[in-house]
Amino acid sequence: MSDLDQFRQTVNAWLEENCPPSQRIPITREEQVWAGKNKTFPSSDAKLWFERMRDKGWTVPEWPIELGGGGLDEQHAKILKEEMKRLGCRTPLFDLGIWMLGPAVLEYGTDEQRQQHIPKIARGEVRWCQGYSEPGAGSDLASLQTRAEDKGDHFLVNGTKIWTTNADKADWIFCLVRTDPDAKKQEGISFLLIDMDDAGVSTTPIELISGESEFCQTFFDNVKVPKANLIGELNKGWSVAKSLLKHERKLMAEIGGDTPGPSFSPIQAAIEYIGLDQSGRLKDIGIRDELVRHEMAFRAIGLTHFRSFEERMNGVADNNVPLIMKYVGTEESKRKEEVLMAILGHRALGWYDDEFNVDELLTNRGWLFSKALSIAGGTSEVQLNIIAKRVLGLPD
Amino acid sequence: MTLVLNEEQRLLKDTAKDFLNSAMPVSALRQLRDKKDSLGYSREHWQQMVELGWASMVLPEAYDGLDFGYMGLGAVIEESGRTLAASPLFSTVVLCSTIIVEGGNEEQKSILLPRIAAGDLNMALALEESPHHQPSGFTTTAIADGDDFIIQGEKLFVLDGHSAEQLIVATQLETGVGLFIVDANSTGISRRRHHMIDSRNVATISFDQVRVKASALIANAKRGQDILNTAMDYGRVCIAAEMLGGAIECFERTVAYLKERDQFGVKIGSFQALQHRAAKMFIELELSKSVVLDALSAIDDKRADLPQLASLAKARLNDVFELVTNEAVQMHGGIGVTDELEIGFFLKRSRSATQILGNSGFHRDRYASLCGY
Ligand SMILES: Cc1cc2nc3c(=O)[nH]c(=O)nc-3n(C[C@H](O)[C@H](O)[C@H](O)COP(=O)(O)OP(=O)(O)OC[C@H]3O[C@@H](n4cnc5c(N)ncnc54)[C@H](O)[C@@H]3O)c2cc1C
Numbered sequence: 001m002s003d004l005d006q007f008r009q010t011v012n013a014w015l016e017e018n019c020p021p022s023q024r025i026p027i028t029r030e031e032q033v034w035a036g037k038n039k040t041f042p043s044s045d046a047k048l049w050f051e052r053m054r055d056k057g058w059t060v061p062e063w064p065i066e067l068g069g070g071g072l073d074e075q076h077a078k079i080l081k082e083e084m085k086r087l088g089c090r091t092p093l094f095d096l097g098i099w100m101l102g103p104a105v106l107e108y109g110t111d112e113q114r115q116q117h118i119p120k121i122a123r124g125e126v127r128w129c130q131g132y133s134e135p136g137a138g139s140d141l142a143s144l145q146t147r148a149e150d151k152g153d154h155f156l157v158n159g160t161k162i163w164t165t166n167a168d169k170a171d172w173i174f175c176l177v178r179t180d181p182d183a184k185k186q187e188g189i190s191f192l193l194i195d196m197d198d199a200g201v202s203t204t205p206i207e208l209i210s211g212e213s214e215f216c217q218t219f220f221d222n223v224k225v226p227k228a229n230l231i232g233e234l235n236k237g238w239s240v241a242k243s244l245l246k247h248e249r250k251l252m253a254e255i256g257g258d259t260p261g262p263s264f265s266p267i268q269a270a271i272e273y274i275g276l277d278q279s280g281r282l283k284d285i286g287i288r289d290e291l292v293r294h295e296m297a298f299r300a301i302g303l304t305h306f307r308s309f310e311e312r313m314n315g316v317a318d319n320n321v322p323l324i325m326k327y328v329g330t331e332e333s334k335r336k337e338e339v340l341m342a343i344l345g346h347r348a349l350g351w352y353d354d355e356f357n358v359d360e361l362l363t364n365r366g367w368l369f370s371k372a373l374s375i376a377g378g379t380s381e382v383q384l385n386i387i388a389k390r391v392l393g394l395p396d
Numbered sequence: 397m398t399l400v401l402n403e404e405q406r407l408l409k410d411t412a413k414d415f416l417n418s419a420m421p422v423s424a425l426r427q428l429r430d431k432k433d434s435l436g437y438s439r440e441h442w443q444q445m446v447e448l449g450w451a452s453m454v455l456p457e458a459y460d461g462l463d464f465g466y467m468g469l470g471a472v473i474e475e476s477g478r479t480l481a482a483s484p485l486f487s488t489v490v491l492c493s494t495i496i497v498e499g500g501n502e503e504q505k506s507i508l509l510p511r512i513a514a515g516d517l518n519m520a521l522a523l524e525e526s527p528h529h530q531p532s533g534f535t536t537t538a539i540a541d542g543d544d545f546i547i548q549g550e551k552l553f554v555l556d557g558h559s560a561e562q563l564i565v566a567t568q569l570e571t572g573v574g575l576f577i578v579d580a581n582s583t584g585i586s587r588r589r590h591h592m593i594d595s596r597n598v599a600t601i602s603f604d605q606v607r608v609k610a611s612a613l614i615a616n617a618k619r620g621q622d623i624l625n626t627a628m629d630y631g632r633v634c635i636a637a638e639m640l641g642g643a644i645e646c647f648e649r650t651v652a653y654l655k656e657r658d659q660f661g662v663k664i665g666s667f668q669a670l671q672h673r674a675a676k677m678f679i680e681l682e683l684s685k686s687v688v689l690d691a692l693s694a695i696d697d698k699r700a701d702l703p704q705l706a707s708l709a710k711a712r713l714n715d716v717f718e719l720v721t722n723e724a725v726q727m728h729g730g731i732g733v734t735d736e737l738e739i740g741f742f743l744k745r746s747r748s749a750t751q752i753l754g755n756s757g758f759h760r761d762r763y764a765s766l767c768g769y
Contacts, residue, residue, distance in 0.1 A: 267769055281761075282769050292764040296708055303686035307399035314400045324679045387678060388671035392651050395666045 007076055011083045018052045020045040024088040026263060035095035036127035037171050046090075050124065053092040060098055060122045063106065067114060068122030075313060096165075097121035097128035099251045101174050104191075104244040108232040117193070129170035131161040131194075131218055132241070139382050141176070142185040142238065146220060148177035148192060155179075155192065155230075157200075157223040163376075167203040167216035170196055180235050191237035193229040194220075210368035211351075248377045249326035261366030262359035266291055266336060270343045287342050294339050297332050301325075320391045327383040330373035337367040399689045401471060408464075409471040413478075415448060420481040422738045428482060429595035435559055436589075436597035437482040446515030451489055456497065459509035466630070470637040470692040477641025480745055482596055484518045487556040490634045491627055492519035492564050495575060499615040499623035504577065508562070520560035520580075521627070522551035522601050529754040531628055532621060536603060538567035538574045545613070547576065547584075547606040555752065557599030558589035564614070565603070566624055573620035576612045583607070594741070594748040629706035632753045633691040636709035639749050640681075640688050643713070643720040646742040647677055650724040657729075664727075673723055680716045687712050704766050711759035717746040 001009075022045040031042045033050050041047040053059050056070060061077040063069025072080065083089075102121045105113055120126045137144040146159025157177060167173065173194050180188030194201065200223035205213035232240040264272070270291055274284050282288035308321040340363055341348045348363045350356030374380040388394045401409065420441055428436060445451065453469045455461025473485070493512050496504055511517035525535055536549025547567055557563070560580050567574045580587070584606035589599045615623050651674060654665030664670060691705040699705075721743040725732040732739055750756070 267767065270769055276769065280765060280768070282764070288764055288769065289760060291769070292760045292767075295767065296711060296760070296763060297683070299708060300683040300687050300712060303399065303690050304683050307686040307689065310398060310400050316400060321682055324682055327675075328679055328683065381672070384672040384675040385668070387675035388668075392671075392674055392678060394651070394654060394671050394674065395663045 004075060004079060008079050008083060011080055012087075014056075015083055015087050015089055018049075019087065019089045020049055022046075023049040023090045023092075026088070027090045031090075032094050033092065033124070034127055034166075034169070035093060035097060035121070035124035036169065037125065039124060049090065050092045054123055057122065059093045059124060060102065063102065063118065063122060067106075068119040078309065093124045095121065095124065095127055096130055096170075097126060097172075100130065100244050100247050101128050103247050104174075104240055105231060107243060108191075108240050112228070113231065126172055127166070127170045129164050129167045129173045129196075131164050131167075131173045131175035133163045134160060135162050135217075139379055141241075142189065144176055144178060144189065146175065146177045147181065148179050148190060148225065150179070151224075154227060155225045157192070157194065157220045157225055159220050161218040161220075163206075163215050164203070164218045165215045167196070167218045168205055172196060173201075173218065174231075176237055176241055179237075183235065186238045188235055189237040189241075190234055191231040191240040192225060193231060194223065194225050198223050198225070200224075208368075209371065210365050245378065246322075249383075250322065251377075261337075262340070262362045264359060266294065266340050266343060269340060273343050273345065273347065287339070290339050290342060294332070294335050297328075298336070301328050301332055304328075320387075323383075323387055323391060326377065327374075327380055327387070331380060333373055334370045337363075337370040341367050398467075398693055399686060401467060401689075405468045405471055408468050409475060411448065412450075412472040412475040415444070416475055416479045416481055419444060420476075421479050422741055425480050425482055425595055425741060426738075432591075436556075436595075437484065437559075441481070442483050442485075443515060445483055445485065450485060451515050452513035454489065455493060455509055455513050459505055460513040461509065466633070466692045466695040467689070470634060470688065473634050473637045474641035474644075474688070477638035477643075478645040480594075480642065480741055484520075484556045484559070486631070486634060486638070487521060487560065488512060488517070488519045491521040491555075491631050492562075494627040494630045495521070495564055495614060495623055496577075498626055499575065499619070501614075503611075504614065508577075517562060518556065518560045519562045519564060520554050520557040520599075522554045522557065522563050522565045523624075523628075524553045525549070525551060527552075529751070529758055531625065531754075532573065534566055534568040534573070536565065536567045538565075538569050538576060538608075540570075541607070543610050544607050545574070545576065545610065547578065547603045547608060549603050551601045551603070553751070554599045554601050556597050557601050558587055558597055563601070569616050569620075572617035573624060574616045575614040575620050575624060576608055577614060578603075578606065578608055578612060592748060593744040596745070596748060625703070628753055629702050630695055632706040632710040632759075633688070633695060633702075635749055635752050636691065636706075636713040637688050639713040639717040639746065640684050642742050642745055642749075643684070643717045644681055646720050646724045646739060647674075647681060649739065650674070650720075650727050653728055670727060673727075677716075677720055677723060680719065684712055684716050704763060707754075707759040707763040707766070710754055711756040711763065714750040714756045714759070717742075717749065721746045 022043065031046065033039065033041060033046055057065055057068060058070045058080065060068065061070035061072045061080050062074065065071035098121060102118060105117050132141055134144050134146060146157065146161065148155040148157045161175065173196055175192050175194055176189050177192050178188050179190040182188065200221040202219045203216040205216050207213045270282055270287065274282050274287060277283050304321065305325065311317045344360060344363050347356065347360050350360055352361065449462055450472055452461045453464045454466055457463045489512065493509060496508050508517065524530065536547065536551060538545040538547050547565060551565065563578045563580050565576045565578050567576060584604040586602045587599050589597065592598050654670060654674065655663055657664045687709050691709040694702040694705045724739045725743060728737060728739060731737050
């Protein structure tokens with residue numbers, strides 16, 4: 001048996017033994033365990049599952065063991081992921097520190113910074129949020145204005161960030177700030193970590209079309225930030241941010257399946273809400289055609305993820321493929337939600353009412369949520385610009 | 397399941413590319429068209445393809461084949477799509493030899509397959525009877541008459557039907573589908589070759605009381621339909637591979653033009669309206685590559701989901717080849733609608749290829765049904 005097969009068996013046995021049955025049914029939004037100083041658990045099983053995974057280092061399987069990770073390479077980590085998926089094991093811990101900041105600190109941080117931040121992320125002790133966008137700087141992120149002035153032993157930060165997801169619940173924020181107002185746009189920016197408890201930091205929630213207010217405007221009013229919180233070199237924050245953005249896009253491409261939504265698949269919903277005719281076809285041929293177009297595109301995207309992975313494993317990676325995944329993944333997720341809305345008809349339209357069951361209510365919430373997918377983490381239009389210029393080499 | 401070519405397959409693809417570029421560029425098809433070539437392909441080029449092993453590549457070793465698999469042949473066919481190379485490879489090797497390998501008896505296999513492998517025998521599948529692909533319920537009948545069968549009917553859109561020496565005819569028997577091997581010059585057969593938009597070779601073949609021996613029957617009833625379905629799925633995947641090659645070639649030529657043509661004092665490739673459309677085509681092509689590779693590997697691994705993959709690949713490539721050829725014409729402007737520019741050849745081939753073994757509507761309907769809705 002190959003090393004990988006062996007590993008698969010071990011992983012499988014461990015998961016079977018350690019993942020409580022209640023942690024193997026699809027997770028709802030409320031049941032997600034988010035990192036943080038004041039973590040709460042929806043159940044004792046969720047706590048147990050989190051602690052067991054944490055102790056294995058499998059909240060962050062690919063990070064170094066000495067920093068709280070699992071020390072797995074990509075192939076082994078993929079096996080863990082596959083086995084978890086097969087058994088339906090829930091993601092034990094959610095946090096932007098895991099998905100975005102951690103990889104950047106591992107790449108750009110000093111030893112002290114790694115020691116300070118990485119183990120806490122791995123153990124879910126700190127919840128992170130991302131402070132990039134500003135009212136005047138979205139797609140054109142490099143025009144950001146939040147200032148960090150050098151005051152000798154600290155930076156003095158003033159300005160505002162917007163669309164900061166979960167800023168009101170986070171312990172720390174990683175920010176892009178302007179440290180040299182005279183330099184060219186990209187060259188005067190630094191990457192700074194700020195404790196949300198610091199004096200002068202405040203947040204106001206913003207209500208979304210889905211009715212939730214998961215993002216905030218974040219204000220910095222004469223906030224003193226220690227110099228040690230600078231990641232990478234002064235005025236070189238843009239390269240840190242770019243490397244981090246790669247992780248975000250990958251996440252966004254994959255997140256489609258993880259968004260809040262009903263428990264049924266579009267096909268199951270179609271059979272229930274529309275029904276089949278005697279030939280076994282959905283009775284609404286228009287919706288059937290929309291559904292099959294989505295299903296076929298979805299499969300093609302899945303196969304492309306797989307091809308990209310295999311190419312990396314075989315050392316023939318085509319670096320252009322990951323660049324397309326954010327765009328197609330999020331656009332197709334939006335299409336799925338549109339199809340689902342069409343399938344449920346007016347049963348998808350209830351906002352809150354005993355008349356509608358949870359799946360019906362979640363259908364429109366998922367649909368509304370999906371609209372953000374092609375905006376967050378770089379809009380679809382910006383992704384197309386990147387493909388046109390970087391992949392196809394088209395001129396400016 | 398694998399979605400990467402191995403060393404050998406990559407080598408094969410490169411060799412195919414070199415050969416096709418030097419011997420059979422798009423201008424070779426233009427020549428065949430302009431001189432109204434009676435065969436519609438070059439015998440000499442076909443002989444070279446045979447020498448490169450393309451005719452024997454997927455046949456079993458026991459019958460002089462190389463047993464190299466469809467991942468390899470698909471790579472070759474994809475390359476042939478880039479230069480629109482005309483040859484009997486698809487009709488003879490992919491469609492007909494599959495039926496013989498899957499359904500033929502020992503005698504049929506040992507007589508026919510080595511000749512196909514050696515490039516000595518061209519065959520065509522006589523299948524369609526209406527303006528649209530229809531894979532079952534034939535009106536061409538085969539009625540038992542003593543030890544023989546009498547075939548009656550008319551077959552349309554028979555690929556390479558004008559030049560094949562042997563035909564496989566899909567007929568309706570009392571028990572269901574009957575697949576017969578018939579000498580193309582038998583009494584009662586008349587063939588009319590047609591000149592098509594893509595300059596490739598298609599014929600109408602009439603069967604008027606054509607008498608064949610019972611030994612000409614390859615398979616009948618449910619088995620006959622199953623074998624035909626398998627061959628059609630192999631065909632769908634391979635034609636999708638050809639279309640992928642054509643679409644990639646057309647796309648690359650278009651992107652090159654965007655970087656070359658000046659208007660308003662800048663390269664037209666700097667216009668965002670064109671950039672985004674080009675980026676979307678790139679994305680569609682990347683997804684298409686994955687789908688075609690997986691479908692080819694489904695053939696090699698004899699996977700049960702081959703029918704789904706074949707429909708996925710054919711529907712997708714129908715749509716993507718149409719998109720890319722339309723955009724290619726548009727983005728070239730006036731020169732795009734001239735016969736001088738080769739883009740027109742791809743545009744025309746795209747629409748012909750779409751009609752081979754099912755348009756997108758057919759395959760979406762089939763895919764949905766296969767998935768239970
Ligand atoms: C759910 C969600 C969560 C988010 N979370 C965070 C977070 O935690 N932290 C954070 O910092 N930010 C966050 N964001 C912000 C996000 O990164 C920005 O919304 C995004 O970058 C777009 O910026 P904008 O909203 O200012 O839109 P704009 O940049 O103003 O874009 C408006 C429109 O113009 C188009 N456009 C802009 N430039 C171009 C161009 N060059 N070519 C063609 N079209 C163009 C855009 O594609 C878009 O359609 C989040 C956003 C969402 C939706």
